[in-house]
Amino acid sequence: MHTSYHMAPLTPHDTLSENHFRVPLMTPLLSRLVTAWSLPVLAGLIPALACPAAEPTETPHTDRAVAQIRQQAAHLAKGRRLISADFFRSLATANFVQSRLSSLNYAIRAAAKEPLPTNVEESLKWNAGICGNHVAAFLEIAQRIGLRARPVEFYFRGTRPEKNHSHICVEVYYAKRWRLFDVTWGTCFRKPDDALDNLIDIETLRTNPQVREWAVTNQSDLWYQQWTASGLDPLEYLDHARMDILRGRQGTIRLEAINRQPDEATYQPRHQPNFFGRNRADKDYGAVTVQLESPPAKAMVLQLEVLGFAGTGTLTVTSxxxxxxxPFTELSAGKTLSLSFESPVSKQVVRLDTRPDPPGGVAYVVFRTIRLSDR
Structure with a gap:
């Protein structure tokens, strides 16, 4: 199925990937750092999120990675017929990516103002990457070796939007369940004395108080050592209270106002996706809903600054x-869409999403800001 894309010219402040969502990078708060020696390295992760380019036509480093991972997984699986072969493929892929795409190398390159990887091939070539790069590499390799995998994104909402940060993992489907792999920290989760391949999914992890005891983590990793020495928690997504989760890009992203007046509020993603709707027609992927928190009680007008849109369907706003x-036919890339409610929203949350036509297809809107006002 052909998908038509309508995009406005971007400014230097617009950070879109080829999938039109902000690439989740580890963005710690500098105020939480407790060791001065780590400050220059971690500071390299604070600037605006990078925009990965499309993969090059020739990918020799990725090709070699795939071949090596196939060999490693096959070797691990020898004589172990009771354990899922997909477990060994997942483990080999996660281990390869974490060991090759060094977060420390990425930080060193950033501090030296050297080019940073914008796609999987560059990440493997330069042996550098952080969580967004790790997951991109895992998913690319997984597709080539026949693993069913998808991203799991964590968006932590700070006390103010500028304190937001994010992380991203993957989950792999085998033996009738999804299994979580945190590639960046070399971590998976398994109950004590359980089968080697019986790993746990994110929903189970988030509802069990013993979850941290189930973590199988590569604590010898240099970036893990630096992260924990700085007073940061690599596994904060297990029990963080103010967090939104997208599994296969499905879920709700809650936006707090970046500017608020008595009768109006402006919302803009900060280390969060800047699109809503469904941007991939895949059974394992869903749609993103954007929810505007604490809208002005008297607001009756919504202004959506549209950067672009793709697919066919209908944009919906509910309160x-x-x-x-x-209808998407009435949208214009680079224009501001103005909509009026029949009555004030009365502090009820406002949600934006899409209805693809046909159902299950692609329909999403990329935006810069959303403004609610009384006129």
Whole structure:
């Protein structure tokens, strides 16, 4: 199925990937660092999120990685018929990516103002990457070796939008369940004395108080050592209270206002996706809903600054019992869409999403800002 893309010219402040969502990078808060020696390295992760380019036509480093991972997985699986072969393929892929794409190398390159990897091939060539690069590499390799995998994104909401940060893992489907792999920290989760391949999914992890005891983690990794020495928690996604999760890009992203007046509020993603809707027609992927938190009680007008859109369908805006629907044919890239509610939203959250046509297809909107006001 052909998908039409409509994009406005981007400014230097627009950070879109080829999938039109902000690449989740580890973005720690400098105020949380407790050791001065780590400050210059971690500071390299704070600037605006990078925009990965499309993969090059020739990928010799990725090709070699795939061949080596196939050999390693096959070797691990010898004589172990009771254990899922996909477990060994997943483990070999995660181990290879973490050991080759060094987060410390990435930070060193950033501090030296050297080029940073913008795709999987460059990450493997330069032996550098952080969590967004790790997951991109894992998913690319997984596709080539026949693993069913998808990203799991964690968006931590700070006390203010500028304190937001994010992380990303992957989950692999085998033996009738999804299994979580945190590639960056070389971590998977298994209950004590359970089968080697019986790893746990993120939903189970988030509902069990013993979850940290189940972590199988490569604590010898240099970046892990530096992270923990700085007072940061590599596994904060297990029990963080203010966090949004996207599994296969499906879930709700809650936006806090970056600018608020008595009768108006402006919302803009900060280390969060800047799109809503469904941007991949795949059974393992879903749609993102954007939810505007604490809107002004008297707000009746929504202004959506549209950067672009793709697919066919309808844009929908809901607040309580009020629902507005706009066909994609009425959208214009680079223009601001203005919509009016019949009555004030009365502090009820406002949600933006899409309805693809046909169902299950692609329909998403990329935006810069959303403004709610009384006029």
């Amino acid at each position: 309580g019992s009020q629902r507005l629907s706009i």
